[in-house]
Amino acid sequence: MERSPSITNLTQALAKFHAMVGKVSKDAKNPFFKSNYASLPHIIDEITEPLEKAGLVLMSFPDAEGLTTILSHADSGEYMAATYTLQVVRQNDPQAQGSAISYARRYAITSILNLRISDDDAEAATRPVRQQPVPTKVAPTQEQFAYIVRYLNGTDAQKKQAKEAMSKYTFNKDQQDTLDGLI
Numbered sequence: 001m002e003r004s005p006s007i008t009n010l011t012q013a014l015a016k017f018h019a020m021v022g023k024v025s026k027d028a029k030n031p032f033f034k035s036n037y038a039s040l041p042h043i044i045d046e047i048t049e050p051l052e053k054a055g056l057v058l059m060s061f062p063d064a065e066g067l068t069t070i071l072s073h074a075d076s077g078e079y080m081a082a083t084y085t086l087q088v089v090r091q092n093d094p095q096a097q098g099s100a101i102s103y104a105r106r107y108a109i110t111s112i113l114n115l116r117i118s119d120d121d122a123e124a125a126t127r128p129v130r131q132q133p134v135p136t137k138v139a140p141t142q143e144q145f146a147y148i149v150r151y152l153n154g155t156d157a158q159k160k161q162a163k164e165a166m167s168k169y170t171f172n173k174d175q176q177d178t179l180d181g182l183i
Helices: 008-020 040-054 094-112 142-152 156-166 173-182
Strands: 028-030 035-037 056-063 066-073 079-084
Touching: 008 040, 008 056, 008 066, 040 056, 040 094, 056 094, 066 094, 079 094, 094 156, 142 156, 142 173
Parallel strands: none
Antiparallel strands: 028 035, 056 066, 066 079
16 A cells, blocks of 8 residues: 555545445345345445545556555545556456456445445355255246346356356256357
């Protein structure tokens, strides 16, 4: 992390920001993992006005090092900055790079502003690993099947998610024929 020599004004503005912004709700669903998360546009919508009223400016810049996020105080110029190294599976794939940047922005904004987003407070990461019974496969709903088909036509990361999801379902002959044609 990098910062200006003084962050007194920045800290006071950040305290003002925290008094205005509430808990950020989870507005999006991941259909494959059946989990909810706060999307980047939703987070930005929730923080824009409180940032402006507190006199704070938040910037993110992707570069060769990764994604650098800077929080600065508009009047004094005081700042704090941190760089997140991007983990891009396919370096020459612009969509993969864009996804990595969006993902990093979401976590960088959440971290640098210390946003409250409803979660399990890392409880899942601290639980001992238990052997789970092998679940019985079920037929996907029409919506789940549509997501799988859409993801099989998407990026490599989406295809991987679709294939993981496919292992959880049993498909009728027409569905299996469709999937075979996409794989």
